[in-house]
Amino acid sequence: MKLIIGNKNYSSWSLRGWLAAKQSGLMFEELTVNIDSEEWDAAKRAMAEVQPSHGKVPILWDGETVIWDSLAILEYLADRVGRERFWPRDDAARGLARAMVAEMHSSYQALRRECPMNVRGRVALTAISNETRADVVRILTLWAEARARFGQGGPFLFGTFGAADVFYAPVISRFVTYGIGVPGFAQSYVQAIWEHEWMQEWVKAAEDEQWVIKSFEVPSR
Numbered sequence: 001m002k003l004i005i006g007n008k009n010y011s012s013w014s015l016r017g018w019l020a021a022k023q024s025g026l027m028f029e030e031l032t033v034n035i036d037s038e039e040w041d042a043a044k045r046a047m048a049e050v051q052p053s054h055g056k057v058p059i060l061w062d063g064e065t066v067i068w069d070s071l072a073i074l075e076y077l078a079d080r081v082g083r084e085r086f087w088p089r090d091d092a093a094r095g096l097a098r099a100m101v102a103e104m105h106s107s108y109q110a111l112r113r114e115c116p117m118n119v120r121g122r123v124a125l126t127a128i129s130n131e132t133r134a135d136v137v138r139i140l141t142l143w144a145e146a147r148a149r150f151g152q153g154g155p156f157l158f159g160t161f162g163a164a165d166v167f168y169a170p171v172i173s174r175f176v177t178y179g180i181g182v183p184g185f186a187q188s189y190v191q192a193i194w195e196h197e198w199m200q201e202w203v204k205a206a207e208d209e210q211w212v213i214k215s216f217e218v219p220s221r
Contacts, residue, residue: 001028003073006035006057008206010216012117012170013070015202017058019166020074022198024081032205033057036213071105074163086163093150097157097164100142104167111135115174116216119206125178139171140186147185155192169193 003021005014021028035057060067060076067073078086088094110131128136146157146164153159157168172193175182182190193199 001026002031002061003028004031004033004057004059004061006033007209007211007213008032008202009119009209009211010117010213011035011057012112012173013056014058015117015170015173016070016166017060017073018202019169019198020070020077020086020163021060023086023161023163023166024077025085026077026081028060034211036211071101071167074101074166078163086166088150088158088162090150093158096146096150097162100146100157100164101167103142104171108135108139108171111139111171111174115178115180117170117173118177118216119173119203120209121177121217123178125180128178128180136180136182139168140182143168143186143189147189155188157189161196165193169199 001021003017005011005018008014018030056068058068058070058073060073062076062080065076067076074086088097110129114129114132115125143157150158154161156162157164172190174180175190176194194203
């Protein structure tokens with residue numbers, strides 16, 4: 001398998017696809033591209049394999065199969081290796097996990113816009129908009145429910161690391177970058193994800209990257 005991902009410092013969707021590939025336990029070749037470069041623009045035009053994705057990352061190649069959406073990648077890998085590797089066994093827990101992942105996949109536009117992912121950055125925000133605050137409160141509410149109802153088996157949202165953690169990992173990166181304060185239970189979860197070996201591998205690579213996308217370096221107001 002091959003996984004094309006974008007800049008590790010900025011690409012939240014790439015982080016999700018990469019963590020999903022790691023969680024699968026399958027071997028894969030990682031290809032990192034600078035999504036802000038003329039070379040990538042040229043590659044998108046020249047490479048027929050990425051046409052279905054419109055050049056968006058991440059993209060998973062597995063033989064003749066091409067998948068270009070992070071949730072679709074996760075579900076494809078779950079089919080390959082067994083869904084219990086990604087999703088809770090308990091019906092109620094699995095239902096909540098699926099709903100949380102779907103909401104993360106389609107929502108929280110204010111948080112994404114005001115606090116773009118920037119792993120290397122540290123920005124002391126003096127205030128956030130009401131819309132972004134509402135996103136943060138909603139996320140924390142979901143985390144609290146998952147941890148209280150199903151988190152007894154470990155430090156992650158549903159105890160053991162799974163699909164929900166894969167999808168909320170970029171949110172945790174944003175909380176760290178922009179110094180967004182969270183209550184104690186959430187801080188413990190943030191720490192568990194941030195210190196996870198795969199997350200630290202990603203952070204180290206992001207810190208070593210030389211690529212800079214200026215529009216992502218200053219948070220919008």
